[in-house]
Amino acid sequence: MLSRLATRSLASSRPLARSFATPQQSWSRGMKILAIFYSGGEAAKQEPRLLGTTENQLGIRDWLESQGHEYIVSESKEGPNSDLAKHIVDAEVVITTPFHPGYLTRDLLNTAKNLKLCLTAGVGSDHVDLIAASEKNIDVLEVTGSNVTSVAEHVVMNILLLVRNFVPAHEMIERGDWQVSDIARAAFDLEGKTVGTIGAGRIGYRVLERLTPFDTKEHLYYDFASLPAEAEKKVRARRVADLKDMVSQCDVVTVNAPLHEGTRGLVNADLLKHFKKGAYLVNTARGAICDRDAVAAALKSGHLSGYAGDVWNVQPAPKDHPWRTMKNPLGGGNGMTPHYSGTTLDAQARYAAGTKAILENYFKGKAQKPEDTIVKDGKIFSKAYGAK
Numbered sequence: 500m501l502s503r504l505a506t507r508s509l510a511s512s513r514p515l516a517r518s519f520a521t522p523q524q525s526w527s528r529g530m531k532i533l534a535i536f537y538s539g540g541e542a543a544k545q546e547p548r549l550l551g552t553t554e555n556q557l558g559i560r561d562w563l564e565s566q567g568h569e570y571i572v573s574e575s576k577e578g579p580n581s582d583l584a585k586h587i588v589d590a591e592v593v594i595t596t597p598f599h600p601g602y603l604t605r606d607l608l609n610t611a612k613n614l615k616l617c618l619t620a621g622v623g624s625d626h627v628d629l630i631a632a633s634e635k636n637i638d639v640l641e642v643t644g645s646n647v648t649s650v651a652e653h654v655v656m657n658i659l660l661l662v663r664n665f666v667p668a669h670e671m672i673e674r675g676d677w678q679v680s681d682i683a684r685a686a687f688d689l690e691g692k693t694v695g696t697i698g699a700g701r702i703g704y705r706v707l708e709r710l711t712p713f714d715t716k717e718h719l720y721y722d723f724a725s726l727p728a729e730a731e732k733k734v735r736a737r738r739v740a741d742l743k744d745m746v747s748q749c750d751v752v753t754v755n756a757p758l759h760e761g762t763r764g765l766v767n768a769d770l771l772k773h774f775k776k777g778a779y780l781v782n783t784a785r786g787a788i789c790d791r792d793a794v795a796a797a798l799k800s801g802h803l804s805g806y807a808g809d810v811w812n813v814q815p816a817p818k819d820h821p822w823r824t825m826k827n828p829l830g831g832g833n834g835m836t837p838h839y840s841g842t843t844l845d846a847q848a849r850y851a852a853g854t855k856a857i858l859e860n861y862f863k864g865k866a867q868k869p870e871d872t873i874v875k876d877g878k879i880f881s882k883a884y885g886a887k
């Protein structure tokens with residue numbers, strides 16, 4: 500794995516920032532920054548805008564090293580011999596992404612002697628044990644908003660491809676077959692359907708905005724907080740206080756809430772019983788919000804007509820994960836992809852810039868944006884993760 504480990508330390512030829520800073524200033528210290536990204540292989544060599552890879556390293560290596568910091572980048576994240584386990588021991592900052600999550604468990608955080616900041620390059624910090632981080636006074640930040648439009652577009656695409664039975668239609672064409680009735684028997688219009696979102700924050704609301712021109716029947720949402728009346732009106736949304744009640748009215752349900760103890764396994768066998776028979780479920784939030792086996796069983800029985808999304812309870816998903824191959828009784832209804840909805844090239848540019856801005860604030864001791872702050876001063880700070 501060491502061959503994949505891209506590390507150039509302070510020993511490189513660049514001058515140390517220490518030479519022009521007073522010892523008291525935190526930004527003057529050379530610190531160890533560990534980043535866990537996936538290896539982008541040939542694609543990342545050919546496409547420098549694939550910033551969230553071990554090859555392109557968010558484009559911040561030169562900037563970090565010019566200030567005397569040590570930047571360790573690796574994809575190795577699992578087990579006691581991983582680079583994550585080895586380097587977290589003395590790193591001050593750990594950068595991870597939700598796409599190749601370095602799971603920052605309590606056990607791992609307990610080994611971290613200098614860690615002050617866990618920084619998610621993207622949105623969604625559930626791969627960090629937030630309670631353990633707050634107990635250890637480690638701040639957790641993410642680049643809020645950086646990929647919410649990217650994900651909202653993906654949700655709309657997933658809804659359309661399920662409702663219109665797109666995937667089996669395309670597969671038929673690739674096979675060389677042509678039998679329109681086999682596809683049309685399970686294809687519908689989105690117009691006139693009721694769509695509900697679990698979570699109506701940045702992504703959930705953008706999904707409703709983008710669905711409004713489709714002349715859907717009604718939009719429902721289930722969230723801790725009400726949207727302002729004007730915002731509800733704009734997207735024809737009605738809040739439903741009880742989740743079972745909401746899903747029982749929906750033709751399509753989309754999950755757009757963070758993963759935390761209140762949402763883990765929220766869409767389970769019991770809740771699925773309350774879905775309309777033949778409803779569609781789209782989840783680009785986090786895999787573990789939906790119960791793996793209950794979803795696979797509901798699709799197999801036809802209780803759900805379709806399930807689509809890009810997030811998995813473990814990433815990378817094992818080869819035999821049932822969501823890779825599950826189908827409805829007509830042989831369709833699966834719109835799963837690897838986790839990429841929030842990592843379009845546009846999104847990567849935004850979360851790389853946002854990561855740099857957060858690091859800059861950290862080096863200079865400047866306040867971070869409240870909306871980027873998940874854990875601060877020993878407390879969960881973000882309302883979306885349950886802060887009061």
Ligand code: NAD
Pocket residue numbers: 621622623624644646647650697698699700701702703721722723724755756757758761762783784785809810838839840841842882883884
């Ligand atoms: P956000 O904070 O703007 O909105 C989340 C909303 O969920 C909030 O309104 C919050 O009140 C609500 N919520 C929290 N717990 C809830 C619960 N138990 N029941 C109902 N609602 C609840 O966040 P966002 O930017 O919209 O992102 C939402 C999530 O989407 C992220 O946390 C992340 O897990 C996921 N995400 C996925 C990708 C991807 O690439 N697939 C990219 C970005 C974000």
